[in-house]
Amino acid sequence: MSAVAATVGAVPYLPGSPMPTPASRAAGGDPDSIAPLFREWPREDGEGSFAFYLDSRTDLDEFLAFDYRNADLAHHRSFVPRARRVTDPSLLAAQPELDARPQVADFSEFYSFVEHGADGFTYAHDFRAGNARDVQVPRFHQYRDLVSYWQVFTAVPNAALTDVVHRNGGRCLAFMFNSGPTNFSRDAMLRQDPDGSFPVGDRLVDLAAYFGFDGYMFDMEEGVVDSADKPLLLAMFQSMHERARMSGFEIHLQIYGPNPDGRSYADWQSISQEQADYLTTPDAADSWFLDYSWSDYLDTTRDTLAVTDIDPYGQVFFGIELEGFRGEIGVDTTRSPLAEAIPPHGSRQPLGSTALFSLTAETTRRVHAELKDAHGGELPDFEEVRHAVYRGERRFWSGPHQNPALPADGPIGLYGMADYVHARSAVAELPFLTRFNTGASDQFSLAGRRSSAEPWYNLGIQDLLPTWQFWTRNLTTGEPVTGPLDVDYDLSAAFDGGASLSITGTPQDDDGVEIRLYRTELELPAESWASLTYTSRSVAHLSLGLVFEDDPGTTTWHDLDDLPQNDDFGPTWGYGSGGRGWGRGGWEPTSSWAAGWRTTRTGSDWQQAVIGLGGEEGRTIVGVSLAVTAPAGTDVDLRIGELAVSANHLQEQTPEAPTGLVLEDSRLRPDGASAEARLIWDIESSVAYYDVLRRGSTEDAAQLVWLGRITADRCYLQKVPVQEGETSVELLLRATAPNGRTSEPAAVMMPVA
Template sequence: MHPAQPPRRPFTVSRRTFLSAAGVTLAATVGTAAAAAPATAAPTTATAKAAANGPTFPPTLTELQPRDAASVQALLAYDPATDPNARYMRSRVPLARRIDGARATQANPKLDPRPRITSLNHYYNQPLAGAPSLVDTRYGYDQHPYITRFAQYQDILGGWMGAQNLPNPGYVDAAHRNGTIALGIVFQPYISATPGAVPDFLARDAAGNYLIGDKLVDLAGYFGFDGYFLNIEGKTITEGQAADLAALFDAMHARARANGIDHFHLQIYDALWTDGSGEYENRFDAHNAGWVNPGHTADSMFINYAWPKNIPTTSSYHHDADYVTPSVALAKERSLDPFATLYFGLDIQEENDGRHLNALDYFASEVVPLNGDGAAVASLALFVQSDRTVQRTRDQLGDQAGDPAQLYPAIDVADRKFWSGAAQNPAVQPVPVHPSPVEAAAVDYVPRYGMANFVPERSVIGAAPFTTRFNTGQGDGFRLAGARAGARAWYHIGIQDVLPSWQWWTRDAATGETGGDRLLSADYEGGAAYNGGSCLRIEGRLGGELATEVRLYRTALDAGRALELSLLVKAVTAGAGDRLRFGLSYGDRPTATQWLSPVGAAVDAGEGWRRLTFRPRPRRGATVTALSIGAFGTGAAADFAVRVGELRVLDGALGRRPARPSGFRVDATSAGATGLVWQAAERGVWYYDVRTAGPAPQWLGRISGDAVVVEALPSGTRLTLVAVGFDGAESAPATLTVR
């Protein structure tokens, strides 16, 4: 027996209407999305012409969405070797392995680590009204898009809008660096109403191979991503075509395995039954379960948004049935792990528009209980959280939304509240709230929960060396060794460091008490970096018995090794660096912190930066589970501020520097861009930096790969290329004179 179902609606109704408390037209929802970035916007003629002559700056993706007969043919004909931007749009960062830490090492030990998060978002969402779209660019200058800093709460990442089926390689780099898989988007693929009449998404060659499926797998292999999110909605296909679609999914998996593509993943959207009917099912049941099978077909399902049983009676999709419990039961009956296969959708994009209810505060606990107070049963999927973060912030600022000095910091705070919780501290458990439907849908509703209140932070820090400069992937300038090496604003999420697991978990260093008005605050500071565009800044009032611990990273490091820890610090207030200690927590007492004082004198690192070194005594059989920075007061309370430009963990000492890069040359040029390539090392290199040669080098580009596009360089420009190891050590430079 199936649970009671709400009235079925025509398949042309937008999925974004399902959680409406009063209803909203399709035109209204589509209009909002289209204003941000049209899903099917073709490259401009100017861009196409430039691409025909050489790479573009910024480097951009080529749209290859198989949405009609012509674009199916274009996809089949596409060859990266003839795309002048393709070489510069490949992700070469391998998928990092996440640590398997005990619950006791989490900010909230009650949270179940099994639920996973799919996040579909716009790339490089532009906060300022009228700013140009950056969705298909890998990096660039003179813009300040919204870039999230919370990959540690995301397990599957996908883009929305833009070129779509090719994910932005900058985001793939950042995702992989944090152990998150990255998917392309297949959006509304062309499936012919007359099967076999013309090549479509299901076309096969004479040998029976699925042409588009093979092409999509090959693109994932070439560009370095992990699979696809499949959005097929608003259409009915024949039962035979549905069977072909399932076979195509199986064939894609087989080709991925044959091509050595690890972690290949297909996630299908709940808008198509296995008999071909175009229906939103809002659950996992006999109508759609055939899409997800153990070991083949799709790997997981993004379940449409009308699954909650507490949808208000004011909505035409109100129902009292429990869709979650039977969905989970069916997954288990089919030998599926519901945490790996069932992702219940939360429409963040439309919430709090006066119609749609706040998804985290009102619905999420049916699947993953708040604060870990209950049994989690499956996973969650977030739809376009970036739009809501930006729009809510703009609405709150009102007339000040056009002022970057007000808008950008406010968006950073809103981003942190969404992920770390309203307290902006993932260790603070919110008091449960029970808003009415009217309150939860209100434009001025203030969300009380964040993702950290439902799922624990993930981490990839399981071995040394580990280095972070707290680089968020954008800046108002660029610094190398503390010296200014670029004055222009830039963005590139692909060079974002592995950022702190906990933003910001502060507690009393003496008592261990979390939160409180007497504690120092921590945040990123732009424009004052040691290397990159930002650093960590700790500030407030310090003195007497006041002491603050900033817990930063969740780890699983072998404490039996002779670890060497260091901090690069720069005092803002006199003597601030002298008040810092390095803190370690261990697996046998994960809530306690052992404080280390510096060994020897601080070493001058230039431009006012000093390196503090710490050496914990090896503990055989023990595990370091957390890294902290502590600030300890002395004397009368006074203003305190310090910058931390680098945190580094070495296994004993600095290793051998990477080898000097080889094969550094100009690959291609155009009127506005110069493409540079080299032979990348197989291992041991964190990233490559391209700089001008000379005593005051200017930074031109950074990439974890073997190719980069920079703005056009005049003949005679002298360049250097350095390889940087995971401990931060730089190779000898390769040199090049542009001719």
Template structure:
């Protein structure tokens, strides 16, 4: 992947990240004026409280000094107990189990090709741990088609080993997707030093590989699922290759005991040189046999992939443990790909595939792009031009994942609730009211989202369906169905495996922005008879909404049905133009509220130019918690929303005292799966 390191672009990204790195709903602090040494010191201290995603060199550091905002660290020296940012970076959501429903079309295959996604969510350095004060973010939502996410990045001038930040891991885990950190040993042309490869595979006196143990310890402490190892620094020999194989063996063995995995990138060969094969063959076979899977370099051809799949079978390995690289960084869905070499339509898939840099869907949009524009582009990338996986594109040159790969779901237990929050927004809503007008992003706050976007069944005109950011019930977005309908329209939302009891109810929080619309809940207690067949719904009345009347919640008892809920949706009937907004959906047997956290405290503070930055910590609430929300209590008794996180630590910046205020008061509450909030833990900070 020698084309991936672009110093000029990286410097631009670094500059942008520096401005966004703040508590995700706090305004950026103004630059401190040059002046007294004390002012400079306090400004540096305030900036130093901002936690960032972690990155390291294996052991030895480069010559010279790091650039502005970059911290050089040695992985060999890392210890969890000394990691000041660990509380902000450790993911808290466990990896959910997934199931595969009956495919929504006849072309998507279950049990064959899967998709790996290599994504650069931000720069290596200055990548905020807990979101930032901008809605312009790659808020990935099409988790249903992804089998493995790689937190891509690394550079010779910043660091080579990247641990994914917690919001990404929490969102991925909620949807059942494992996340791998990245070990990037760059080409010599991009600053790579062979010493760093030798550092990585060094042995201790007992013959073990200490950095293999370190990588496993980092992944365990940070809560992610293993490592993508990309050794592209040329100049090695067979002895170095042998050492690398020993390192990978120990990394995989130690990691497997912790539920971790290893993916190897097709780069170094058994000779120790870097020679991208574009295939599984004798030169890289031992590395594939040592790892859990292998990313096949972009140099593949149809014949190379065919022989690779055959060799994998001969090794008693699945051919779908090979990811054929598809580079979409520059051209996205315009990329010319020999799809029949990977996922032919008329026979079994050959191998799996890996998207390199699908965040193109955001990056290709012009300056001033909105969250809605991003999701429209991302839907086209993953679903296809039809924007409906039940009606896959035919002869399109872009073979969207929904047309080939069966989707998956994690909606298997009660209570289940969603507010259709995508993990970023133009403001933050609570109960249908905007409680903050600041832009934000934080993927850890993303809900479990519909996997099939958007399946619409109607005999008449098809309305547009989208995530919309102009209004929401909770979070930053809602589901909007907008159009002139002349026949009943069923919008399929979730494939589920939810147990039914006599007490089970479904709650719909919704409104009609324009036009009157009659709403029915679509509930399926059985599977479709075959791929592509319609879901066998039962329709339950949920009321008629009047345009402009505001939010309302319909509570429907579905305990009269029996068995298991396999599908959920809504059916809409209207006299013409409608704009139906669904703000929340919940399925429960009982109302469950979370216990309160405890011992909220300020662990560090710094003030510069009249503004204060704080680090807050608290003791986690006992029992299940979806996330925590923090507020500042103002002298007039009102609350100011500061942000949310899945962790038990939070950073906030740019705080100023209110008129007559001698101390700032803060509260943190736990939020449960049904979005009920707990009592508060509180603390004060004197001005």
């Protein structure tokens, strides 16, 4: 599924142009803009602070007095619930010898720039999404258990980040640098009212409850926790946990560097028995980020873990410094101590979990350096840079071979994180539907048709991407391979969203290639089925493979070429209220079509194959693969636009048309060619997301132009196209259920004269 508005933002930023200044960001490049930016409150230096910055310059009285339930900030709430992950990630794993217990915390830039790297991070962070083409969005949330960011100190994470982290089953934390006025002392963060309550702690919990995120990472490295104040700090943490439960959620509080009197680096690079009570006191800190030189004090931490009931995998995160590294992309065993905490390839028992710092910016910087070395000191064209940046990200997570099942080799290994920890999967509930939307693209498609040619970025609408990127195996031998087929995302072709999965290459033999995509936990009810939507510009044969929990060593293959063509039934997942579900329009489990069929998606070049799984009732799918076979020397060129697993009764839900749709505000831009708009409606928890569209021109009113997608009760549209001579524009809001079925639209008129 996908979620969140695709045109929330203020200043379109184009590759190669100068970075906007803070002043232009504050005004959105347009002092009359109606963009719902994070508003400001005064700091000690007299300047404002975006996005609830809570740092050494913050006036806590202003922070407590600030009205966060205002009309602008209501646009920055996350409504995506945290998904359940599969129970055992070691089953059907790319490297099954790995220990399943270690976790990964990631403190990185989630909106870095493809060409400008981290220089654009703060600018992009100010907005939930926008129309910039240059923004990089991370594609490996399946490895992340705790997610925050380092470059900005805010009490509220960006809603797009919270959305995608929750969809992948992780926790999203706000990050704060606590020193000066925000230090953990009784005069600052630990102030206590006569009734025993902690006003700052209470406010932090209320922010998490309202904006939909999971907790906080408190960076205490610059602030001393006085021994007399330590009991007060523990009491505030306990109060925060209790208040969160009363609000209906479990909060997660991570600490970094709580320094006692005397300030020793060892006090925040190890866990001494004196400091252990931060983790052993009930409802105090939930986890600890150990500073990067922890290996120098490892005996202290080991001794403490041996005599306490601290959970080293859920509570202890050994920090890995990536900022400023200039080696190859990956975890360099000659520079990184990670192997001391989590041995690669499961060679011994791990000590705990790990926390990564600034991997996105540093990986991008290294990619830039490689490209400049190869191009005479200059970056090549944008497309080549973007391709290399995302390949660099894959090298970091999946290893130098970009295949998580191929361990790093050589005496000095450049390892990927897949050599240390398992990928996690949130594909654990039916119906399952993905369109491989990465969250940033140059276009947007609906039902196989191009619906917008505007570039956009929006991490919040990223689908559940493949668990393994990309685990390719020889179809005959089962051995992992680096070729001959290349698997990637194609941002120029999509069935629904901004991307599809591309499979290209030229096989050198007839063995075929298996692409293991998803680790799943999908128990099949009666009348279940799987569906694949694809296009092919070659003679390659495509098969869908399923692995079941009761026989994990066997893949059951379904050759799509064996399915008969039948366009009478129509598509299983249709865009629009006329979309049909299997079991509607004549299908019966005992009919001659029970094994499935192929059909052409209406009005497009996309084919859909539907595979009947009625005979597998009660079994649990734990893995989904594709197989591609073609004669040696034949070019393969495939696009996968959609993958789904569902059942007849799950397709019966068609959402009602949205209610309560109103135009909160609108404004025609000075050029007259576009307008801004703010919409509000009644959100329904059963809806996966809402699409916002506009009718086409008077000559083509049936053509729908996509403007945004969101899982929320409102959105801001930065660029609504306006045709010459129009006096009003009809905006449409359409709801989509988790099964892919869509509602009739609600409509509102926006004046533009």
